[in-house]
Amino acid sequence: MRRVMIGMVVIAAGACRTADAPPAAEPTSAKPGAALADWTPPPESAIPDDSMGVSVRRGLALLRHTPDSLPRYATSNLRCVSCHLDDGRRVSAAPLAGAHARYPKYMARTGAVVNLTDRVNYCFTRSLAGNALPDQSREMQDILAYIAWLSTGVPVGTKVAGAEGLLKLPSDAVGDSARGHALFETTCAQCHGSDGAGKLPPAPALWGAKSYSIGASMAREERAASFIQHNMPLTAPGSLTVQQAYDLSAYINAHPRPDSPGKRADYPAGDAAADTPYDTKGHTAYRAPARLLPRANPRGATVNAPARAADGGVR
Numbered sequence: 001m002r003r004v005m006i007g008m009v010v011i012a013a014g015a016c017r018t019a020d021a022p023p024a025a026e027p028t029s030a031k032p033g034a035a036l037a038d039w040t041p042p043p044e045s046a047i048p049d050d051s052m053g054v055s056v057r058r059g060l061a062l063l064r065h066t067p068d069s070l071p072r073y074a075t076s077n078l079r080c081v082s083c084h085l086d087d088g089r090r091v092s093a094a095p096l097a098g099a100h101a102r103y104p105k106y107m108a109r110t111g112a113v114v115n116l117t118d119r120v121n122y123c124f125t126r127s128l129a130g131n132a133l134p135d136q137s138r139e140m141q142d143i144l145a146y147i148a149w150l151s152t153g154v155p156v157g158t159k160v161a162g163a164e165g166l167l168k169l170p171s172d173a174v175g176d177s178a179r180g181h182a183l184f185e186t187t188c189a190q191c192h193g194s195d196g197a198g199k200l201p202p203a204p205a206l207w208g209a210k211s212y213s214i215g216a217s218m219a220r221e222e223r224a225a226s227f228i229q230h231n232m233p234l235t236a237p238g239s240l241t242v243q244q245a246y247d248l249s250a251y252i253n254a255h256p257r258p259d260s261p262g263k264r265a266d267y268p269a270g271d272a273a274a275d276t277p278y279d280t281k282g283h284t285a286y287r288a289p290a291r292l293l294p295r296a297n298p299r300g301a302t303v304n305a306p307a308r309a310a311d312g313g314v315r
């Protein structure tokens with residue numbers, strides 16, 4: 001009886017996959033680093049009705065309700081989909097779609113090859129200014145299950161649109177925070193609040209104790225300008241000029257925000273991005289915020305970097 005039931009589930013899941021999932025890429029055409037054109041992530045309606053689907057759905061719920069579901073780990077008022085818009089599908093908002101096929105990956109900020117679990121925890125500790133989720137927790141496995149499902153059909157090592165994170169802005173503009181302030185009041189404050197704390201839910205905090213930390217990509221002038229230019233204001237994305245996005249980014253990132261313990265050890269190879277707002281090896285802070293707010297749990301706020309090859313590793 002039991003065996004029959006399992007067989008039926010497998011058949012049902014198989015049928016569901018052919019009906020809804022995007023066509024799988026030709027494995028023979030997948031060269032490492034090659035681009036996979038015309039791929040789109042599966043729609044939510046294609047989540048299978050089996051044990052894997054239960055985990056995928058739980059992972060999606062955690063991305064959408066991060067502070068409510070995980071109050072000990074997500075201590076800001078940001079949720080994962082505050083930045084990874086459309087449940088991780090939007091190309092201009094650092095998509096999670098395809099991420100399963102991009103890891104393990106070398107990260108210059110860490111100076112090491114990291115796995116997807118650590119990468120998720122970099123967002124918990126830096127972008128959410130929260131605490132690292134235990135690797136073996138049910139919740140971490142569910143988040144990974146969702147990201148894997150959202151990457152259905154992307155061969156390991158191939159890249160899909162948005163694979164490099166936030167799109168690079170085609171400009172070397174410098175933000176003017178006074179101009180940014182004026183624009184913020186007329187275009188952003190109705191949702192995010194004049195005090196930047198988040199006013200109309202789910203609009204999250206842009207600065208202050210409940211916002212992202214200084215160690216987040218969003219704390220860099222060019223990265224936040226890219227997010228803003230492509231995605232904000234929420235109801236009219238693309239309506240701001242590149243210069244206006246830089247002005248807003250400079251204004252937002254000049255404010256106090258949570259610290260990121262251990263940030264001085266970032267970019268250990270001395271290759272910090274030019275707009276990194278804190279001192280690291282060979283780099284002087286670019287426009288550091290007015291003040292940094294101490295973290296309640298500094299130990300939870302860090303992810304142990306894997307040993308670098310140059311350090312010898314484990315023997």
Ligand code: HEC
Nearest residue numbers: 078079080083094099102120123124127165166212217218
């Ligand atoms: C404040 C905005 C923000 C929040 C909130 C956030 N992230 Fe991110 N995340 C980013 C940005 C930006 C990147 C890409 C880095 C870049 O472009 O420099 C990223 C990258 C990632 C990546 C790597 C993607 C890849 O293919 O390399 C994963 C995985 C990820 N985030 C998961 C999460 C999860 C899970 C949460 C919730 C716990 C979360 N993020 C919350 C901004 C955010």
Ligand code: HEC
Nearest residue numbers: 081082083187188191202203204205206228232233234248
């Ligand atoms: C209509 C309401 C609305 C307006 C207006 C708006 N936002 Fe947002 N913004 C949001 C929401 C909602 C989110 C999070 C997305 C989600 O939860 O679905 C967000 C997310 C963000 C984020 C990423 C999350 C974070 O905390 O860093 C930034 C940065 C941002 N907005 C900046 C701006 C700027 C700058 C403006 C003005 C140009 C603006 N927003 C205008 C609603 C708005």
